Amino acid sequence: MNRIVVALGGNALLRHGQDPGSPAEIDNLAIAADNLAALSVGRSLIVTHGNGPQVGLLALRAEAAGGPPSTLDVLGAETDGAIGYLLEREVRSRLPGVPLVTLLTQVEVAADDPAFTHPTKPIGPFYPAEQADALRESRGWRFWEDSRGFRRLVPSPIPLRVFQLDAVRLLLEADHVVICGGGGGIPVARGEHGSFRGVDAVVDKDLLAALVAEGVGADMLLLLTDVDAVYRDFPECQDRVERATPQELRSLGLPAGSMGPKVEAAARFAERTGGVAGIGCLDDALLVLAGKAGTRVRSS
Amino acid sequence: MNRIVVALGGNALLRHGQDPGSPAEIDNLAIAADNLAALSVGRSLIVTHGNGPQVGLLALRAEAAGGPPSTLDVLGAETDGAIGYLLEREVRSRLPGVPLVTLLTQVEVAADDPAFTHPTKPIGPFYPAEQADALRESRGWRFWEDSRGFRRLVPSPIPLRVFQLDAVRLLLEADHVVICGGGGGIPVARGEHGSFRGVDAVVDKDLLAALVAEGVGADMLLLLTDVDAVYRDFPECQDRVERATPQELRSLGLPAGSMGPKVEAAARFAERTGGVAGIGCLDDALLVLAGKAGTRVRSS
Numbered sequence: 001m002n003r004i005v006v007a008l009g010g011n012a013l014l015r016h017g018q019d020p021g022s023p024a025e026i027d028n029l030a031i032a033a034d035n036l037a038a039l040s041v042g043r044s045l046i047v048t049h050g051n052g053p054q055v056g057l058l059a060l061r062a063e064a065a066g067g068p069p070s071t072l073d074v075l076g077a078e079t080d081g082a083i084g085y086l087l088e089r090e091v092r093s094r095l096p097g098v099p100l101v102t103l104l105t106q107v108e109v110a111a112d113d114p115a116f117t118h119p120t121k122p123i124g125p126f127y128p129a130e131q132a133d134a135l136r137e138s139r140g141w142r143f144w145e146d147s148r149g150f151r152r153l154v155p156s157p158i159p160l161r162v163f164q165l166d167a168v169r170l171l172l173e174a175d176h177v178v179i180c181g182g183g184g185g186i187p188v189a190r191g192e193h194g195s196f197r198g199v200d201a202v203v204d205k206d207l208l209a210a211l212v213a214e215g216v217g218a219d220m221l222l223l224l225t226d227v228d229a230v231y232r233d234f235p236e237c238q239d240r241v242e243r244a245t246p247q248e249l250r251s252l253g254l255p256a257g258s259m260g261p262k263v264e265a266a267a268r269f270a271e272r273t274g275g276v277a278g279i280g281c282l283d284d285a286l287l288v289l290a291g292k293a294g295t296r297v298r299s300s
Numbered sequence: 301m302n303r304i305v306v307a308l309g310g311n312a313l314l315r316h317g318q319d320p321g322s323p324a325e326i327d328n329l330a331i332a333a334d335n336l337a338a339l340s341v342g343r344s345l346i347v348t349h350g351n352g353p354q355v356g357l358l359a360l361r362a363e364a365a366g367g368p369p370s371t372l373d374v375l376g377a378e379t380d381g382a383i384g385y386l387l388e389r390e391v392r393s394r395l396p397g398v399p400l401v402t403l404l405t406q407v408e409v410a411a412d413d414p415a416f417t418h419p420t421k422p423i424g425p426f427y428p429a430e431q432a433d434a435l436r437e438s439r440g441w442r443f444w445e446d447s448r449g450f451r452r453l454v455p456s457p458i459p460l461r462v463f464q465l466d467a468v469r470l471l472l473e474a475d476h477v478v479i480c481g482g483g484g485g486i487p488v489a490r491g492e493h494g495s496f497r498g499v500d501a502v503v504d505k506d507l508l509a510a511l512v513a514e515g516v517g518a519d520m521l522l523l524l525t526d527v528d529a530v531y532r533d534f535p536e537c538q539d540r541v542e543r544a545t546p547q548e549l550r551s552l553g554l555p556a557g558s559m560g561p562k563v564e565a566a567a568r569f570a571e572r573t574g575g576v577a578g579i580g581c582l583d584d585a586l587l588v589l590a591g592k593a594g595t596r597v598r599s600s
Binding site for chain 1: 319320321322357358360361362364365366367368370371373374375377378379380381382384385386388389392393396399400401402403404406463464466467470471474476486488491494495496497498
């Protein structure tokens with residue numbers, strides 16, 4: 001049975017202006033669940049998901065309540081709980097009798113990853129320029145700008161090791177659909193005497209999905225988002241890449257805050273495993289799987 | 301190998317005035333992790349935990365940020381993420397090489413459970429009398445009063461079915477320590493056409509632990525909290541119950557917002573399985589296990 005890892009974009013699950021846990025989010029999750037239910041037929045399915053908008057909004061909630069600032073490992077774990085629950089519930093409603101399970105996933109990162117001094121991952125809402133300036137001044141935040149405004153950037157260290165891979169494999173072998181790796185996994189780094197400590201960062205969920213896909217011996221990695229393919233001419237998006245090798249894809253030099261990590265995740269998976277990676281729109285999931293939509297990445 | 305289910309009280313993990321994710325919470329979790337690591341030696345271990353203080357505080361955060369009110373299923377799932385993550389991380393730091401896994405656990409409740417019109421589960425912070433009066437007026441909240449003040453009461457329907465029991469069994473058989481059933485499980489009820497919907501409630505984590513313990517064929521259920529035993533003379537607490545049958549324990553008529561659910565959970569487990577249940581202080585975990593502290597419940 002084909003084993004596929006699907007990574008769902010956080011932006012496809014919670015759109016600009018929507019609240020975590022709101023009916024709008026549940027509508028988006030229902031669309032995701034429709035696609036996952038279709039993908040699961042006759043396949044062994046692992047689902048990961050992003051949490052960029054959600055983790056930023058929970059950070060703002062914690063702040064609004066006046067408590068001490070929460071770190072992104074804890075906030076990320078909170079989003080994993082909420083998104084994982086809603087996704088599993090919506091998939092269960094569509095696949096009665098199919099065993100489903102959601103694992104909280106911890107991921108080891110290097111304490112000295114250069115990402116900690118060079119943040120690249122956009123989270124939370126979009127701010128207008130003046131508010132971004134004020135936050136840059138008062139908090140030292142860094143920002144990413146696109147046509148919709150300014151978004152806070154946080155460190156996104158490289159995922160080195162997923163602790164729960166054995167559990168994922170066991171559950172897949174027992175025919176479970178497994179949801180894991182939410183928000184890129186909860187990042188921890190080695191402390192003293194073999195202990196682990198939490199890290200104030202958000203791991204890229206596509207790189208995490210590639211690591212999980214490699215670890216469970218997946219045949220295919222599907223990176224599904226709100227953009228329908230990789231384009232040679234981002235952000236104009238007229239010239240779609242239908243097929244590419246990892247080398248061709250990397251040579252496009254796409255930005256770190258956008259398609260960059262998807263391209264790198266797809267390239268790594270294709271290079272290291274000989275499998276196929278697909279990048280495309282959540283609504284086109286089955287077409288991307290079949291190579292009839294999106295961008296298909298393969299080593300040769 | 302003995303199989304034991306341990307239920308950790310939410311109040312033992314986050315004490316009055318502490319913030320979720322704060323160093324104070326992590327200190328409490330470290331104490332819990334020390335005890336869990338000791339309990340795990342030579343035993344098959346399942347850990348569940350409460351979330352009463354945490355879920356109430358996340359509800360206040362969501363409110364402070366001015367968004368729409370979140371329901372307790374989603375907020376509970378968020379607390380499961382954060383507590384499950386921190387607990388697993390702290391246990392891993394003490395048990396290098398032991399496979400650990402945390403499952404998000406969904407639990408089915410009846411849509412017409414009488415609990416929905418008769419809330420009994422205290423959550424969140426303690427309020428002074430005037431503030432409780434104001435909230436009763438403005439929100440229709442109900443309250444539980446003890447010596448520390450007033451706490452909001454929410455519905456706590458009876459857990460009927462845990463969806464992830466097969467996964468828990470598989471992982472135990474592969475020698476994993478399994479953390480599951482956080483916050484009493486995330487409550488869902490049957491909707492139309494086999495679908496499930498979230499429910500605005502908090503299931504009692506001790507009743508959930510009893511259901512899990514029965515489902516996985518546990519030999520023992522340990523209910524650990526910040527109180528060192530069941531007392532005949534609550535709240536004076538001079539006359540400790542050392543040993544009791546389910547019938548003796550129930551005849552004490554302990555209050556629903558306090559020891560009541562623990563007594564009922566211990567009694568059910570002992571009656572239905574013939575196993576032993578222990579109720580006691582988190583710091584005395586090994587002593588409660590050995591019957592040298594706390595209250596021990598057995599059918600005969």
